[in-house]
Amino acid sequence: MREPTWFVWSRRIGLTLLCAFALLPVWVMVTTSLKPLGDVQGEFRWFPSTVSLDAFVEMWRTIPLGRYFVNSLVVSVIASVASVALALLAAYAVSRYRFTGRQLFSVTVLSTQMFPGILFLLPLFVIFVNLGRTLGIDLYGSRPGLIITYLTFTLPFAVWMLVGYLDSVPRELDEAAAVDGNGPMGAFFRVVVPAAMPGIIAVLIYAFMTAWGEVLFASVLTDESTRTLAVGLQGYATQNNVYWNQIMAASLTVSVPVVVGFLLLQRYLVAGLTAGSVK
Amino acid sequence: MITANPAPEAGTEARTGSSPVRAVTRRKKRQWLPYLLLLPVVVAELLIHIIPMLIGVGMSFLELTQFYIRNWTAAPAAGVGNYRFVLQFDEASGKALLHSFWTTVQFTVIVLALSWLLAMAAAIWTQHAFRGRGLVRTVFLVPYALPVFASVITWSFMLQRDNGMVNHVLVDQLGVTDERPFWLIGDNSFWALIVVEVWRLWPFAFLALTAGMSSIPAEQYEAAAIDGAGVLRSVRWVTLPNLRSVNQVLLLVLFLWTFNEFTVPYTFFGKSAPEQADLISMHIYQNSFVTWNFGTGSAMSVLLLLFLLAVTAVYLLLTRKKDVDA
Amino acid sequence: MRLKRITSAVAVSLVAASLAGCGGNEETSGGAAEDVTLTYWASNQGTSLENDQEVLKPQLDAFTAATGIKVDVEVVPWSDLLNRILAATASGEGPDVLNIGNTWSASLQATGALKPFDDATMTEIGGADRFLAGSLAATGAEGQPPTAVPLYSLAYGLYYNKAMFAEAGITEPPATWADLIAAGKKLTTPERWGMSIEGGSVSENIHNVFVFSEQQGGSFFDDAGKPTFDTPENVAGIKQYLDLIQTDKITNPSNAEYSNGTEALADFASGKSAMVMWQAAAGSLEELGMDPADIGVAPIPAPAGGEDVASIVAGINLAVFENTEHEQQALDFVEFMTSTPTQIELNGTYGSLPAVQEAYSDPAFQTEAVETFKSILDTRAVPMPAVPEESQFETLVGTAVKNMLAQAASGTVVTEQAISEQLAAAQQQLAG
Secondary structure (H helix, E strand, O other): OOOOHHHHHHHHHHHHHHHHHHHHHHHHHHHHHOOOHHHHOOOOOOOOOOOOOHHHHHHHHHOOHHHHHHHHHHHHHHHHHHHHHHHHHHHHHHHHOOOOOHHHHHHHHHHOOOOOHHHHHHHHHHHHHHHHHHHOOOOOOOHHHHHHHHHHHHHHHHHHHHHHHHHOOOHHHHHHHHHOOOOHHHHHHHHHHHHOHHHHHHHHHHHHHHHHHOOHHHHHHOOOOOOOHHHHHHHHEOOOOEOHHHHHHHHHHHHHHHHHHHHHHHHHOOOOHHHHHOO | OOOOOOHHHHHHHHHHHHOHHHHHHHHHHOOHHHHHHHHHHHHHHHHHHHHHHHHHHHHOOEOOOOOOOOOHHHOOEOOOHHHHHHOOOOOHHHHHHHHHHHHHHHHHHHHHHHHHHHHHHHHHHOOOOOOOHHHHHHHHHHHHHOOHHHHHHHHHHHOOOOOOHHHHHHHHHOOOOOOOOOOOOOOHHHHHHHHHHHHHHHHHHHHHHHHHHHOOOHHHHHHHHHOOOOHHHHHHHHHHHHOHHHHHHHHHHHHHHHHOOOHHHHHHHOOOOOHHHOOHHHHHHHHHHHOOOHHHHHHHHHHHHHHHHHHHHHHHHHHHHHHHHO | OHHHHHHHHHHHHHHHHHHHHHHOOOHHHHOOHHHOEEEEEEEOOOOOHHHHHHHHHHHHHHHHHHHOOEEEEEEEOHHHHHHHHHHHHHHOOOOOEEEEEHHHHHHHHHHOOEOOOOHHHHHHOOOHHHEOHHHHOOOOOOOOOOOOEEEEEEOEEEEEEHHHHHHOOOOOOOOEHHHHHHHHHHHOEOOEEEEEOOOOOHHHHHHHHHHHHHHOOOOOEOOOOOEOOOOHHHHHHHHHHHHHHHOOOOOOHHHHHOOOOOHHHHHHHOOOEEEEEEEOOHHHHHHOOOOHHHEEEEOOOEOOOOOOOOEEOEEEEEEEEOOOOOHHHHHHHHHHHOOHHHHHHHHHHHOOEEOEHHHHHOHHHOOHHHHHHHHHHHHOEEOOOOOOOHHHHHHHHHHHHHHHHHHHHOOOOOOHHHHHHHHHHHHHHHOO
């Protein structure tokens, strides 16, 4: 389709403004990370008057940034992949089968998004501790505990969103695959999953970011050895001083791999898979 | 009856219609399969969400103050006492809750509208390939990748009255006003919080909509183009209908999240928000974690749950009705 | 005293070990004292969490060497500490020994999660009279055995910029609140303000107005522990604070939005203000680039004829978790942490004041600044209300003051009537 000129221009202007909106705080973070601590709270300047890379060196010494980063990465990757996998199975059932309890399942899962998280925190903690005492499953203070928690947080939305994406995959596709001698699960993995890939990637990114950024539960469910970045960064705000420049330096540094990951994943967010295979 | 996902019904009819025999036998034989597929999700949700939530509901009927937090079973039953306390609208506590509720409603509606519009516009602009599209999409996701603590703190730096970037641009460079406005306190703090929340939220909506648009068959656009539809008409007649089920979920979930948003205001304002931007989750936090009175905090949460359930039920009914009309 | 206790602990543990050897006791209690590992949650006192680990390590090693008890220390950031304690309290799964902010003492005492130090226990760890009386007053509700002992003591002081004072011809730090206002007016120029405050911070606000209300003879709770927020004295105390911005105009209205707990101090360090009310700030000020020669500190003055109160009793307490399985070892550790050599070492490094009298004989604590703070703590400091609703009170009144400051900053004068209404509303919300 030929794009009219007005659309091309609106796109240029619109996307430029949106990029500016998205990146404005990033610019402030960059300049702040390059300032000596004493200058951080001084008058705003677009470019810092004195540039220093000290924060990027000091930040590793103030908190165990490397360990927090690894913790966050491990927890977020496992939780998001597991969440998408489980949600896909459930979404397939909801999207392709009529069965008793289907409505109940959907609505109950959704209702979990309505109770403020701060109020689960305490009961959840008590459940974890008691599981540890009675069954010897150590969930409190451990990575598995945090992984299960995040996994569960992202499941409801992941299921709902994936049902939407799966619904948009034409049913003729699984019918055809089933006719070709695949069982229902075979049809699912060979045809439906590839066709719903953009949706799966979107949900994966969402699940990863939820685990990556969660603060409240991580602050209570982790200890020093399992603490994640989102919480650990607050360690730069100490009793006596807040190392703003190091907070910014550390945040920028740890975000680089995540942004690169997006860059690699975003090419799966393209049309064509479905379009090409439906006739 | 609430139909959670109305769209597939039509498809099912079509399928069973096309080859009734096979569909019926398959359904009978595989009746256990959907339950098996749901099982992991159900177990996880029960353990982490549903049971703690039920405990939370139970807590709302207890006088669960710091005196009993060590031994919940000893906490005296409060009956509906906690509810009565939080609903005293003629007293300061009830007024504060009501104020917080309305603030949250306004906040949610504005954030939802802005985030969705920005995301929709950006997704339409980036739907068809052009040079630099991958980069633009990645840039849009950057706010999502930055640790929320750091990015929200950065916004509060930018919005400082004396040394912030916003006032530097508005007052020193553009000269829009002479008097430096406050953004972190007072009336403007509500709008400042909205900007920060939209900044955090819209990339997610963008992601979901982009993914939704990716699976719209190109043929539909081609057909629309042959019919002489321009950009706007093909958005209206092709894009939006195809995004219906994605949008239905997206808007609902954005609504629920925004309504319960905690991390952003908590980081942005510190332990207590200005009156003008006192969101309900902050209010509940102060009435449970800060005061260690989990009875009243839970009662507020249950009321919130009931409200959101009602909104959701109405929403699902309405969106379903439209579906039938169409 | 300490040595005797530790030797006896060793003796007891040897007996226990030999008994265990014969009796084949169960795993948890069967090990010798050498096998005991205490979990210790330390609060963040140093320049970073890592720094705290480094500072504490030699001390903990010395303790292990002397007693055979190992200590597993976790430095918990302030942002997490109270929630971690809450979770530990609700579940019973927590550390053996922990640090708490001393203003939390009465609230935590009410939960029953902390072991009471009754007279016998107190004697066991060396007696109550070793501690600074002022700091000991902030370890729990009156009439009940304390559930914590002071570890690091702190107090507010009025930091002033000596160079600016000299330049303005002011030779003495202000002796009354009126002097302070007069000095502030003299020092306020287009480039700087007389005083900076952390006006958006709930805790700074509540600490300040509490002191001002005490100076006016006011009180937020009566002797029976009932809230008495809306009194003329409390209103006057809050007005004294608000007037810095709205009437005296010696504080930048922008200070009303300072909430991250560093901005007022940063303004002082960079010369944007001439005075600031802060706790042990010398280290931070130097780190922010201020010349140590310019830093002066004096007690926060009271209005003429008012009560001579200059600070709250600030500081960190040490407590034993009620659910500990190693009570004896935990008490040994408390005794060790509050022993004079450990106190000298740790408080010296952290810039806080020792919590035990004896430590002040050390030359490290015979500086002018330490003497100022010690005398504030000894004679002019009042503990925050020792009632279970303390944290609720801090939040409600602190938030109300924050909102009133915001109003004053935007140019609307907050009247006594308005303050009184805010206090009444806060008190009603406390009732829940």
